[in-house]
Amino acid sequence: MLIFKKFTFDSAHALPNVPDGHKCKEVHGHTYQLTLFIEGxxxxxxxxxxxxxxxxxxxxxxxxxxxxxxxxxxxxLENPTCEKIAIWLWDKIKEGIPALKRIELNETPTSGVIYEG
Structure with a gap:
Protein backbone atom coordinates (compact mmCIF):
# COMPACT_ATOMS: atom_id res chain seq x y z
CA MET A 1 0.00 0.00 0.00
CA LEU A 2 1.12 3.56 -0.67
CA ILE A 3 0.20 6.37 1.71
CA PHE A 4 0.96 10.04 1.23
CA LYS A 5 1.44 13.19 3.31
CA LYS A 6 1.69 16.76 2.01
CA PHE A 7 3.77 19.64 3.31
CA THR A 8 4.27 23.21 2.13
CA PHE A 9 7.10 25.67 2.64
CA ASP A 10 8.05 29.07 1.29
CA SER A 11 11.59 29.79 0.15
CA ALA A 12 13.58 32.15 -2.03
CA HIS A 13 16.37 31.19 -4.40
CA ALA A 14 18.28 32.22 -7.48
CA LEU A 15 19.71 29.94 -10.14
CA PRO A 16 23.29 31.09 -10.70
CA ASN A 17 24.03 28.67 -13.54
CA VAL A 18 21.33 29.82 -15.97
CA PRO A 19 22.33 32.24 -18.75
CA ASP A 20 22.44 35.98 -18.10
CA GLY A 21 19.04 37.51 -18.74
CA HIS A 22 17.12 34.41 -17.63
CA LYS A 23 14.47 35.50 -15.12
CA CYS A 24 15.39 32.70 -12.69
CA LYS A 25 18.91 34.10 -12.30
CA GLU A 26 17.34 36.81 -10.11
CA VAL A 27 16.24 36.16 -6.54
CA HIS A 28 12.62 34.99 -6.46
CA GLY A 29 10.44 32.81 -4.28
CA HIS A 30 8.02 29.91 -4.40
CA THR A 31 5.47 28.25 -2.21
CA TYR A 32 6.64 24.67 -2.59
CA GLN A 33 4.30 21.73 -2.14
CA LEU A 34 6.00 18.52 -1.10
CA THR A 35 4.15 15.19 -1.23
CA LEU A 36 5.74 12.13 0.34
CA PHE A 37 4.74 8.62 -0.65
CA ILE A 38 5.48 5.85 1.84
CA GLU A 39 5.12 2.19 0.93
CA GLY A 40 4.43 -0.71 3.20
CA LEU A 77 21.73 23.67 -2.31
CA GLU A 78 24.08 26.22 -3.84
CA ASN A 79 22.31 25.74 -7.21
CA PRO A 80 18.79 25.07 -5.91
CA THR A 81 16.86 23.85 -8.93
CA CYS A 82 13.63 22.01 -8.18
CA GLU A 83 15.43 18.77 -9.03
CA LYS A 84 18.33 19.52 -6.67
CA ILE A 85 15.94 20.48 -3.84
CA ALA A 86 14.06 17.20 -4.34
CA ILE A 87 17.28 15.17 -4.05
CA TRP A 88 18.32 17.14 -0.95
CA LEU A 89 14.92 16.57 0.69
CA TRP A 90 14.92 12.88 -0.26
CA ASP A 91 18.33 12.32 1.34
CA LYS A 92 17.26 14.00 4.59
CA ILE A 93 13.81 12.39 4.82
CA LYS A 94 14.91 8.89 3.79
CA GLU A 95 17.16 8.74 6.89
CA GLY A 96 14.12 9.01 9.16
CA ILE A 97 11.58 7.22 6.96
CA PRO A 98 13.25 4.25 5.28
CA ALA A 99 9.94 3.20 3.66
CA LEU A 100 9.90 6.43 1.62
CA LYS A 101 9.09 5.40 -1.94
CA ARG A 102 8.71 8.65 -3.85
CA ILE A 103 8.45 12.40 -3.43
CA GLU A 104 6.78 15.00 -5.57
CA LEU A 105 7.95 18.59 -5.25
CA ASN A 106 6.00 21.35 -6.96
CA GLU A 107 7.48 24.83 -7.13
CA THR A 108 4.36 26.16 -8.84
CA PRO A 109 0.90 24.65 -9.26
CA THR A 110 1.91 23.49 -12.76
CA SER A 111 5.65 22.69 -12.43
CA GLY A 112 7.58 20.22 -10.35
CA VAL A 113 9.56 17.03 -10.12
CA ILE A 114 8.95 13.43 -9.07
CA TYR A 115 11.93 11.69 -7.46
CA GLU A 116 12.25 8.07 -6.41
CA GLY A 117 15.83 8.01 -5.19
Missing amino acids: DLIDQLDWVMDFAVVKKTVDPIIDIVDHKYLNDIEG
Missing part, protein backbone atom coordinates in the same frame (compact mmCIF):
# COMPACT_ATOMS: atom_id res chain seq x y z
CA ASP A 41 2.09 -3.35 4.46
CA LEU A 42 -0.59 -2.68 7.04
CA ILE A 43 0.78 -2.96 10.55
CA ASP A 44 -1.09 -5.64 12.50
CA GLN A 45 -3.75 -4.36 14.90
CA LEU A 46 -3.23 -0.74 13.79
CA ASP A 47 -4.36 -1.29 10.19
CA TRP A 48 -2.13 1.46 8.84
CA VAL A 49 1.18 1.65 7.02
CA MET A 50 2.68 4.37 9.24
CA ASP A 51 1.35 6.87 11.74
CA PHE A 52 0.91 10.24 9.97
CA ALA A 53 1.90 11.94 13.23
CA VAL A 54 5.27 10.15 13.09
CA VAL A 55 5.72 11.27 9.47
CA LYS A 56 4.99 14.88 10.47
CA LYS A 57 7.30 14.72 13.49
CA THR A 58 10.10 13.36 11.30
CA VAL A 59 9.67 15.80 8.40
CA ASP A 60 8.84 19.07 10.20
CA PRO A 61 12.44 19.68 11.38
CA ILE A 62 13.67 19.20 7.79
CA ILE A 63 11.05 21.60 6.45
CA ASP A 64 12.15 24.11 9.11
CA ILE A 65 15.62 24.15 7.51
CA VAL A 66 14.21 25.45 4.20
CA ASP A 67 11.03 27.30 5.21
CA HIS A 68 11.34 31.08 4.80
CA LYS A 69 15.01 30.71 3.93
CA TYR A 70 17.25 31.65 1.01
CA LEU A 71 18.01 28.20 -0.38
CA ASN A 72 21.32 29.17 -1.98
CA ASP A 73 22.75 29.62 1.55
CA ILE A 74 21.95 26.04 2.60
CA GLU A 75 24.79 23.53 2.31
CA GLY A 76 24.18 21.27 -0.67
